[in-house]
Amino acid sequence: MNSLQFLDYVAMLTYFLVLIWIGVSVVRSRNEKNKYDSFLAADRNMNLLQTTSSAAATDIGGGFSIAMGGLGFTLGVSGSWMIAVSGLSIVMVSFLMVPKVKRWSDKVKGLTTGDLFAARFDRKTGTLAAVVIGLSWFTFVGGQIIAGGKLLQVTLNMNLTVAVLVSGAVILAYTIMGGLKAVIYTDVFQMLVLMIGIVFIAVPIGLIEVGGWSAMAQQFSSSDSTKHLLDWSAVGWRQMLGWFFAIFPVWFISIAAMQRIIAARDVKTAQRGFFLTGIPIEWPLFAIGSTMIGLFARYLIPDLTDPELATPMIIMQLLPAGIAGLVIAAYIAAVMSSADSCLMGPVAIFTNDIYKRYIKPDSSELHLVRVARYATLILGILAIVTAYLIPNVLDLILYAYTFGSAGIFFPMLGLLFWKKTTAKGAFWSMLLGGSSAVIYSIIGEPFGFAASYLGWIIGLPTLIIVSLLSDHSPEENPDLFI
Numbered sequence: 055m056n057s058l059q060f061l062d063y064v065a066m067l068t069y070f071l072v073l074i075w076i077g078v079s080v081v082r083s084r085n086e087k088n089k090y091d092s093f094l095a096a097d098r099n100m101n102l103l104q105t106t107s108s109a110a111a112t113d114i115g116g117g118f119s120i121a122m123g124g125l126g127f128t129l130g131v132s133g134s135w136m137i138a139v140s141g142l143s144i145v146m147v148s149f150l151m152v153p154k155v156k157r158w159s160d161k162v163k164g165l166t167t168g169d170l171f172a173a174r175f176d177r178k179t180g181t182l183a184a185v186v187i188g189l190s191w192f193t194f195v196g197g198q199i200i201a202g203g204k205l206l207q208v209t210l211n212m213n214l215t216v217a218v219l220v221s222g223a224v225i226l227a228y229t230i231m232g233g234l235k236a237v238i239y240t241d242v243f244q245m246l247v248l249m250i251g252i253v254f255i256a257v258p259i260g261l262i263e264v265g266g267w268s269a270m271a272q273q274f275s276s277s278d279s280t281k282h283l284l285d286w287s288a289v290g291w292r293q294m295l296g297w298f299f300a301i302f303p304v305w306f307i308s309i310a311a312m313q314r315i316i317a318a319r320d321v322k323t324a325q326r327g328f329f330l331t332g333i334p335i336e337w338p339l340f341a342i343g344s345t346m347i348g349l350f351a352r353y354l355i356p357d358l359t360d361p362e363l364a365t366p367m368i369i370m371q372l373l374p375a376g377i378a379g380l381v382i383a384a385y386i387a388a389v390m391s392s393a394d395s396c397l398m399g400p401v402a403i404f405t406n407d408i409y410k411r412y413i414k415p416d417s418s419e420l421h422l423v424r425v426a427r428y429a430t431l432i433l434g435i436l437a438i439v440t441a442y443l444i445p446n447v448l449d450l451i452l453y454a455y456t457f458g459s460a461g462i463f464f465p466m467l468g469l470l471f472w473k474k475t476t477a478k479g480a481f482w483s484m485l486l487g488g489s490s491a492v493i494y495s496i497i498g499e500p501f502g503f504a505a506s507y508l509g510w511i512i513g514l515p516t517l518i519i520v521s522l523l524s525d526h527s528p529e530e531n532p533d534l535f536i
Contacts, residue, residue, distance in 0.1 A: 058209060058370065062379025069247070069383035073240050080236040090419035093426060094165055094402045096235035096317035105318045105327030108241040110335045111248070111388055112310045112395040113140065119248070119344060119385055120204060123365030126348020127358065130274075130283030133348070136297050137341035141332040143305040148328035151306060152315055154470055154535045156324050159316045166399075167312055167462070168407035174469045175477035176529035177411075182481060183462060184407035186488055187309050188400040190458030192433060195400075196440035198393035199225060202386055208366040209382050221389065222438035229394035230430050234313055237398070241391050248388050249335070251381035253343040259372050260350040270353050283349060296504035303463030303509070309399030397437065401429045460509030461488025464517045472521075473536045477529070479521030487513025 091097065100108070118137065125133030158164060164173065167187045172180025202221030207214045264270045274280040282288040305311050311328075318324035344365070351364035354371065358364060369381050405426045410417055417425070461484045468475030468483075487509045495505040526532050 058379060059375035061376035065376050065379035066383040069380060076240050076243060077236045080239050090422050092235050093423050094234055096238050098317055099319050100238055100317045101319055102323050102327055104238050104242055105314055105323055106330045107245040108238040109314045109327055109331040111241040111245040111391045114336060114340050119388060120362050120365055122344035123348040124361035126345035127352045127361040127364040129289055130349060131345055132286050132289040134341040134345040135289060135294060138337045139297050139301045141337035143302045144328050145332035147305040148325045151470060152324045152328055153321050155315050156321045165406050166403050167309055168403055174531055174534045175480050176527055179477045179481045181407060182484055184403045186461045186484055187307060187458060188403040191309050191396045191399040192437060194396045195393050195437040198389050199438055202389035204362060205366050205386050208363055209370060225390050225393040226434035229397050230427055234317060234398055237394055238317060244384060244388055244391050247384040251384050253339050255377060256373060257343050257346050260346060263372055264350060264353045273353060283352060299510060300459060300504055300506035303459035306466050307458050307462040310395045397430060397434060400433055401426050404429045457488060457492060460491035460506055460513055463509055464514045468517055470535050473532050474521055476521045476524045477527050478524040479517045482520050483513045483517035486516050
């Protein structure tokens with residue numbers, strides 16, 4: 055099938071009607087007395103299925119779904135190691151970070167990374183952490199928007215510019231209407247459909263279409279340009295290190311992860327939800343499944359000019375009418391899920407860490423929700439512009455990861471595990487680690503090393519040296535997590 059059929063449009067329409075119904079139902083059931091907490095923390099009562107689905111959908115939604123198909127097309131099975139790094143990160147977070155942060159957030163009703171850093175260090179350090187995280191995840195939103203644009207470009211034959219604008223407008227409207235609670239409820243439905251569509255429908259049909267694994271292996275091994283596609287070690291050590299340095303820190307600093315920890319019902323729910331997201335959802339199910347889609351595209355459509363179009367093209371070519379529309383709808387909904395979750399992070403940071411803390415501390419909950427909606431509109435429009443200027447999904451995602459991980463990762467570890475970490479050490483580690491990574495990216499990453507290395511080379515030594523040479527300030531609480 056090379057174009058959508060009537061049944062596909064019916065499936066897509068039905069899918070989005072269900073999502074709208076879920077979202078509207080959640081909004082109508084919201085407790086007006088706790089509207090602000092519900093909008094940004096989902097009432098702190100999400101169960102295991104909701105926590106797991108939302109964490110997974112936010113991370114592997116549209117951006118990684120499209121990007122991993124592209125990696126499968128160009129690198130083959132070794133491209134799946136990229137998601138394996140993310141899976142390792144979230145498993146470590148489930149053991150090392152989740153219990154401490156969840157207990158803290160429940161005790162003081164903390165909402166953001168800025169709150170966390172301000173509680174452990176001081177107000178200035180908390181504000182800097184909030185700004186760095188907010189900027190990082192604002193960039194991530196752009197990656198999701200361009201992913202949605204590429205899906206619409208291929209499936210509905212849209213011009214890419216128009217598709218980006220449409221994708222961004224839909225995401226923006228959905229985010230303004232619903233808070234974190236609505237996002238998490240819809241994530242459950244979206245994640246189930248996405249995983250079933252990729253792992254249990256698209257991959258088996260793809261294997262049948264190419265004649266099985268042996269037929270695909272025989273064709274790829276017959277050419278020097280494709281024999282690396284089935285080699286698990288084909289990705290070079292430098293690329294692997296780049297992925298590790300850029301991606302492993304992400305779950306420790308992610309505002310989306312912070313929101314899911316805060317929203318979970320209790321510590322055990324949050325821990326189990328994060329662990330299941332890492333294993334088996336991210337690895338091996340999603341990592342290998344999405345990479346296989348790229349391999350099928352390389353076998354069936356070898357002349358594809360844009361590897362990141364591999365996933366939507368294979369969906370349209372392989373899946374039967376109705377199923378194709380449902381899986382495409384799931385991909386587009388996953389884009390929306392990732393985008394609105396990541397957009398809500400900067401919105402929460404602006405509303406909670408900037409507006410409430412500095413501009414109008416005595417604001418009512420109703421007023422703060424109104425401010426959050428306006429912030430969503432403005433930041434969403436800026437994200438659409440960003441997506442249009444940098445139309446490459448994987449680049450945008452990695453830029454966001456690099457910027458945040460280079461600045462926040464080691465101060466976060468110091469906050470949680472090293473009592474001698476001082477506010478000055480954390481502040482200068484964020485400032486020098488993050489800014490050096492940005493400058494290194496701007497000048498083109500000379501010597502072939504990723505900008506994320508700068509967080510380890512500059513951020514970590516700065517944290518240790520400055521902390522050892524400075525004393526705790528009166529505002530600090532070094533015993534908060536030790």
